[in-house]
Amino acid sequence: MKEYLICVDSDGCAMDTMTMKHVRCFGPELVRVFGLEKWETAILKRWNEINLYTKKRGINRFQGLLLILSEVDAQYVKIDGLKKYADWVNHTTAYSEASLQAAVWEAKGCALLEKALIWSQKVNAAIQAIPASDKREFRGVREAFEKMKAVADLAIVSSANREAMEEEWERCGLMPYVDYAMAQDVGTKAVCIKKMIEKGYETSKIVMIxxxxGDFKAASEAGVSFYPILAGKEEASWEHFSKQVLDEIVNGRYTAERQKEEFEEFERGLEG
Ligand SMILES: [Mg+2]
Structure with a gap:
């Protein structure tokens, strides 16, 4: 066990899979399932904006759907059943298809709830259909892990499905760098980081990337440092990490002040 621990999120952070899923799957299925072809360009643009380049980046798909349908309802066309769907999103205890299915059965005749479920299933199928060879790590990730290996342990901290995540990391040859792999089956990201603290790493020597x-919030909740990978500038962020930040971390120079600088740039990138 090394003194330092670097926790790394998977989707959209180490793996270049997030933009692809929104552009190829979530957006197009939204337009198709809800019959929004007339406003397709504007709606796709807005979907990607919300889910990739604002503070909402990384929110649950069902919350994202409520946001976009509310905008569509206000700007383009009345969405019947929106209130019922909003009630489910705001009150459900689990953002899962099983919970949505139960709501569909309960609210017989609410076509929107059913469409939301169909959309989610179609998105899953579309994601499944993405060729494995398209799902790769960002350039610079391997170099960063290579450098990290000498000075810190590495934990994947992801809210993705474990099988999917492990398949991607293994196929890309990144698993040999990984000391701990934590996914949604372990709990929230904050819970995952806290498990690492229980193993004996000091909070001041753990950094969440x-x-x-949501990643920043998990780091804050667990009381560890944060380093952001900037949306749309991922390769530069990894290079910066390898060339400068990793050294700062292991030399105790990644101070609150330095983190604030990185965080402010991250925040500016999510104001879209
Ligand atoms: Mg992510």
Whole structure:
């Protein structure tokens, strides 16, 4: 066990898979399932904006759907059943298809709830259909891991499905760098980081690397440092990490002040 621990998020942080899923799957299926072809260009643009380049980056798909349908309802066409769908999103205890299915059965006759479920299933199928060879790590990730290996342990901290995540990391040859792999089956990202603290790493020697506000919040909740991978500038962020930040971390120079600088740039990138 090394003194330092670097926690790394997977989707959109180490793996270049997030933009692809939104551009190829979530957006196009939204337009198709909800019959929004007339406003396709504007709606796709807005979907990607919300989910990739604002503070909402990384939110749950069902919350994202509520946001976009509310905008569509206000700007383009009345969305019947929106209130019922909003009630489910705001009150459900789990953002899962099983929970949505139960709501569909309960609210017989709410076509929107059913469409939301169909959309989610179609998105899953579309994601499944993405060729494995398209799902790669960002350039610079391997170099960063190579440098890290000498001075710190590495934990994946992801809210993705474990099988999917492990398949991607293994196929890309990144698993040999990984000391701990934690996915949604372990709990929230904050819970995952806290498990690492229980193993004996000091909070001041743990850094969470992530691409979304949720990653920053998880790091804060667990009381560890944060280094952001900037949306749309991922390769530069990894290079910066390898060339400068990793050294700062292991020499105790990645201070609160330095983190604030990195965080402010991250925040500016999510104001879209
Ligand atoms: Mg992410």
């Amino acid at each position: 992530g691409d979304a506000m």
